[in-house]
Amino acid sequence: MSITHLQSFIAVAEEGHVGRAARRLHLTQPPLSRHILALEDELGTPLFERIPRGMRLLPTGEALLQHARRILAEVDAAALTVRAAAREPGPPQR
Known part of the structure; x- marks a missing residue:
């Protein structure tokens, strides 16, 4: 699972609609749909029910959310944490 796929999944789950989720993520719909399909393919199960007005989480999607x-x-x-550590002075260099 990639971070991008998880971000896409969460956006669609929260928006309930691919178009709105795509706008939120500054993407077009086709790549976002491909992210969802790739995640479903990787997990071997659908995560959403495609309905006339958007997408609804299935129990499998609820489990992943x-x-x-x-x-x-x-x-x-x-x-x-890493950014904070980068700002802290380190040990003296020899």
Whole structure:
């Protein structure tokens, strides 16, 4: 699972619509749809029900959503930690 695929998944889950999620992510719909399809293919199961007015999470998608949010939160936390460490003075160099 790539971070991009998880970001795409969360956006579609929260927006309930590929077009709105694409605008939110500053993408067009085709690549966003490909991200979702690739994630579903990798996991071997559909995550969304395609409905006339958008997308609805299936139980499999609900199961992934909490994990995806936690994963992205950890990635953000790791980046903040590294940036903070880069600002701290290190040991004197010889």
